[in-house]
Amino acid sequence: RISAHALNERLSLDDTPEEFLESTLAFNNMLDRLQDSFKRLSEFSSDLAHDLRTPINNLLGEAQVALSRPREAAEYRAVLESAVEEYERLSRMIENMLFLARADNAQARAAPQWIDLREALGKILSYYELLAEERNIRLALEVRAQKGGKPRAWADELMLNRAVGNLLSNALRHGRPDCTVTVKAVARGDGAAEIEVANPGSGIAAEHLPRIFDRFYRPCSSREESSAGSGLGLAIVKSIADLHGGRVGVRSEPGLQTTFTLSFPAAGLS
Structure with a gap:
């Protein structure tokens, strides 16, 4: 009964001899994980198709409208500028997917060195300062x-x-206008470090938290927003944490605040 097309079946424990109970449970648990993997792969393929189809449809539609009748040079320029934005979106998505594919490689390695957190984080915040101002958000x-x-x-x-x-971009995307997005870093005495990015906002419902770092996973409300990202940013954060032997976590109070935590182990432990 159990096959690649019927992974929902399980071995019965009712008539299983006691000496086979442990192995039967282990087999059923393996099927649970396998079924979940197939489900996530199917969802990944569906989400990938959706995210590729949207910019391609936009490009096709705009080109067809532009060619439907003769237009002024300014109109053609506007179409080309819009096309460039869609191409950039596709390019970012492909680059992110390539990064994740490389990170999945068993030979993938980080090249750690001592980094001054005040200097490094200060530069990152400076880079996002203009975007924060556009959204009336302060950075701390x-x-x-x-x-x-x-x-x-x-x-x-x-x-x-x-x-x-990625965490800061996510915070600015979902932060409330006129709020303060705070980046906190704590370096421990043993050499480990922890970075937090917190933003007041609508928060993330509890049922979405277990899958928030999955590739292409976005809460329904985020997918409906025109400003929603590709759904790969947080997956990349998790891959980077994994490559360092660190951790990434999230806690959220719906309607109040969401905080992401990125941890790096001490030198020699990654």
């Missing part, structure tokens, strides 16, 4: 070191910049 940075520690992290600099940038 707090960096401290516990006794015996220095305000630094043992991490791959490019990956740290990308992970924190």
Whole structure:
């Protein structure tokens, strides 16, 4: 009864001899994980098709309208500018997918070094300052070191910049207007470091939290927003944390605030 097309079936435990109970339970658990993997793969394929179809349809529609009758040069220029935006969106999505594919490779490695958190995070916040102003959001940075520690992290600099940038971009996208997005960094005495990005906003419902780092996963409300991202940013943050032997987590109070935490282990432990 159990096959690639019927993974919902399970071995019965009712008539199983006691000496086979443990192996039967293990087999059923394996089927649970396999079924979940197939389900996520199917959802991934569906979401990928959706996210690729949208910009392609936009490009096709605008080109067809532009060619439907002769137009002024300014109109053609507007169509081309819009097309460039869609191409950039596709390019970012493909680049993100390539990063995740490389991160999945068993040979993938981070190249950690000591990074001054105050300097590195300050540069990241400066990069997002203009976007924050456009959305009427303030940015705040707090960096401290516990006794015996220095305000630094043992991490791959490019990956740290990308992970924190993704978290900050996400916070600005979902933060309330006229709020303050806060980035906090704490360096422990043993060399480990923790970075938090918190934004007041609508928050994330509890049922979405377990899958928030899955690829292409977005709460329904986010998918409906025109400003919603590709659904790969948080998956990339998790991959970067994994490559360092660190962790990423989230806690959210709906209607109040969402906080993402990125942890880097001490040197030699990644």
